[in-house]
Amino acid sequence: MPFRPRYTGLIDKYRDRLPVHDDTRIISLGEGNTPLIRLNNIPRECGRDIDLYVKYEGLNPTGSFKDRGMTMAVTKAVEDGCKAVICASTGNTSASAAAYAARAGIAAFVLIPEGKIALGKLAQAMIHGAVVLQIRGNFDEGMRLVKEVAQNTPVTIVNSINPFRLQGQKTAAFEIIEELERAPDFHCLPVGNAGNISAHWMGYSEYLEHGIVNNRPRMIGYQASGAAPFLRGAMIDNPDTVATAIRIGHPQSWELAWKVREGSDGWFDECSDEEILAAQKLLTEKEGIFCEPASATSLAGALRDIDSGKIPAGSSVVCTLTGHGLKDPDTAIRQCAGGVISVDAALGPVRDAIVENLA
Numbered sequence: 001m002p003f004r005p006r007y008t009g010l011i012d013k014y015r016d017r018l019p020v021h022d023d024t025r026i027i028s029l030g031e032g033n034t035p036l037i038r039l040n041n042i043p044r045e046c047g048r049d050i051d052l053y054v055k056y057e058g059l060n061p062t063g064s065f066k067d068r069g070m071t072m073a074v075t076k077a078v079e080d081g082c083k084a085v086i087c088a089s090t091g092n093t094s095a096s097a098a099a100y101a102a103r104a105g106i107a108a109f110v111l112i113p114e115g116k117i118a119l120g121k122l123a124q125a126m127i128h129g130a131v132v133l134q135i136r137g138n139f140d141e142g143m144r145l146v147k148e149v150a151q152n153t154p155v156t157i158v159n160s161i162n163p164f165r166l167q168g169q170k171t172a173a174f175e176i177i178e179e180l181e182r183a184p185d186f187h188c189l190p191v192g193n194a195g196n197i198s199a200h201w202m203g204y205s206e207y208l209e210h211g212i213v214n215n216r217p218r219m220i221g222y223q224a225s226g227a228a229p230f231l232r233g234a235m236i237d238n239p240d241t242v243a244t245a246i247r248i249g250h251p252q253s254w255e256l257a258w259k260v261r262e263g264s265d266g267w268f269d270e271c272s273d274e275e276i277l278a279a280q281k282l283l284t285e286k287e288g289i290f291c292e293p294a295s296a297t298s299l300a301g302a303l304r305d306i307d308s309g310k311i312p313a314g315s316s317v318v319c320t321l322t323g324h325g326l327k328d329p330d331t332a333i334r335q336c337a338g339g340v341i342s343v344d345a346a347l348g349p350v351r352d353a354i355v356e357n358l359a
């Protein structure tokens with residue numbers, strides 16, 4: 001039989017493990033089923049015996065892992081008869097909420113920090129028709145406002161404090177297990193609100209409890225140095241980092257994430273902006289994989305911990321690449337010091353430029 005059934009998204013695939021009914025109208029854009037790519041060149045060059053994979057969540061419909069949670073959150077909001085969703089966002093949640101609300105035919109309101117959201121994400125929220133409220137404040141202030149306004153306005157919050165979000169996001173762990181036929185030894189993620197690390201742990205734990213695997217990974221959460229409340233052990237008020245997606249000082253899943261650390265015998269660490277950008281560039285140049293800066297935090301941290309032996313040789317490691325590189329073209333271009341070469345539209349100059357640059 002040369003044909004397989006059309007892939008129709010993660011709710012259809014994992015229906016038995018998600019809180020939906022047979023007659024629930026599913027709001028899906030075919031999210032999930034993202035590639036788990038084994039890195040070749042980076043492990044070889046760093047000279048470590050390591051089985052290193054990236055889970056390329058940037059290949060979800062709106063370019064980030066948020067779609068896994070949003071398909072569930074919007075499906076349930078529509079099931080409950082809600083006509084509008086709202087979120088605060090550093091960018092990806094707003095892009096995803098805007099798209100899934102459009103798909104559902106309901107309204108989306110998004111609060112974003114003025115001047116601190118990557119261009120692609122802003123474009124997405126706008127083109128999908130969300131009402132974009134740019135606040136003169138950061139994500140944490142936006143989140144507080146969203147919680148307040150939702151108390152007496154008919155809008156459903158679709159940030160990760162909405163429990164259906166984490167239910168959807170746990171499916172990434174299912175997919176990894178199905179591909180590796182076991183759980184990895186270590187799973188590294190960038191951490192902002194810590195919803196995603198918590199959701200992955202739920203997924204891994206569920207497959208362990210149901211006897212599908214007999215191991216769980218140690219979970220490692222990396223934060224940007226300027227926005228690292230887990231490392232400091234306390235919330236921070238003025239987070240700052242080039243990785244705007246994780247420019248968060250008051251994580252919403254604070255308690256959950258500490259339980260993940262304890263339960264998995266994992267740890268939190270920080271990466272500087274320089275380390276984050278270097279990892280992003282390494283991945284694009286050595287493996288052909290383009291993720292946004294925040295996403296590269298998982299790889300930046302993992303490479304450092306592999307190098308120091310904290311992640312021992314022989315381990316299998318999965319790094320989640322949470323968002324696509326095209327989300328933030330400005331930061332990518334700014335990283336390429338050489339820029340582009342301008343030449344006259346004539347054979348001579350074009351040939352000269354090629355010869356000069358042949359290694």
Ligand code: AN7
Nearest residue numbers: 089090092093192193194195196322323
């Ligand atoms: C690319 O969009 O919080 O630790 O408002 O966009 O689950 O918060 C984004 C978070 C990592 C952190 N990588 O995940 C938002 C938002 C990317 C992200 C995170 C985000 P959590």
